[in-house]
Amino acid sequence: MPISISSTRQGRYRVKGRCRRLLRWCNEVKRDLVMKIVQEVSLISIGSFEESNDWCIIRTEIRNAISLIVYPPGTSSFTINPTKHGNGVKPIKEACMIALRDQFGWRLETRINYATKSPGKVDATKVLDNYLFALEWETGNISSSHRAVNKMVLGLLRGIFLGAALVLPSRKLYPYLTDRIGNYEELEPYFDVWRAVQIQEGFLAIFVIEHDQVDRNVRTLTKGTDGRALV
Secondary structure (H helix, E strand, O other), rough: OOOOOOOOOOOOOOOOOOOOHHHHHHHHHOOOOEEEEEEEEEEEEEEOHHHHHHHHHHHHHHHHHHHHHOOOOOOOOOOOOOOOOOEOOOOHHHHHHHHHHHHOOOEEEEOOOOOOOOOOOOOEEEEOOOEEEEEEEEOOOOOHHHHHHHHHHHHHHHOOOEEEEEEEEEOOOOEEEEEOOOOOHHHHHHHHHHOOOOOOEEEEEEEEEEOEEEEEOOOOOOOOOOOHHHO
C-alpha cells in the first residue's frame, strides 16, 4: 500500500538544547571513510529541520551506510577499476540500500501517495513519528537526476516528506561509471531553480560520493554484482 503522511507539522520538530552539540559531534566524528562523501549541500532548508535531532540521526545513518561500502569484497576500502565507463553503479547503490534497511530500519522501494499521478517509487524512506524522510540514489543519466530531485521537491510541496536527500557521484568518480551517469557537477547549475520553489517548510540535501582509490588490477563492477557482497 502507498504511504500517505499528514502534512500537519505544527510543533513537529523537537529542537533541544543539546541538538547543536549533537550536530557538532556528527561533524567531528573521525572515521576513515571507504566510500567517501566529499561534499554535502543543503539545497533547500526552510524551517527548523536542519537543526533538529531527527536530521542529525538521519544524516548519521546515511553517512554510516555509505561508509560501509567496500570493494573488492572483504577489503577495508573502496577501490575502483579506472576503466572509462567500465563500472556499474547499481551494485554500489544496492549495498547502501541494504545497509540502510538491515542496520537502520529504512524501508526500500516505497510507494508514495502524492494525491496526483505518482512519479514512481522512492529508493528508501525512514519513518519518524509518522513522517517520512526520502532518499534517492542516482543510477541513471542527468535527466534521471532531474526527475529524482523533482520527485522529492513534489513530496515537499505536497507535505508528504519532512525532508529528502539525493546521493550523486562526483565528477572524479563519474568517468569510471556507466556512461552519462548523472553527477553533481552537471546538476549544480540548476540548483537555483529548485531553491526558488515556494514552500512553507522543507529540507533537501545532496551527498556527493567518491571512491577511495583506483587500481587497474581490481575487477570492474558489473551490473550483475551482488550489492550484499560490498557491505
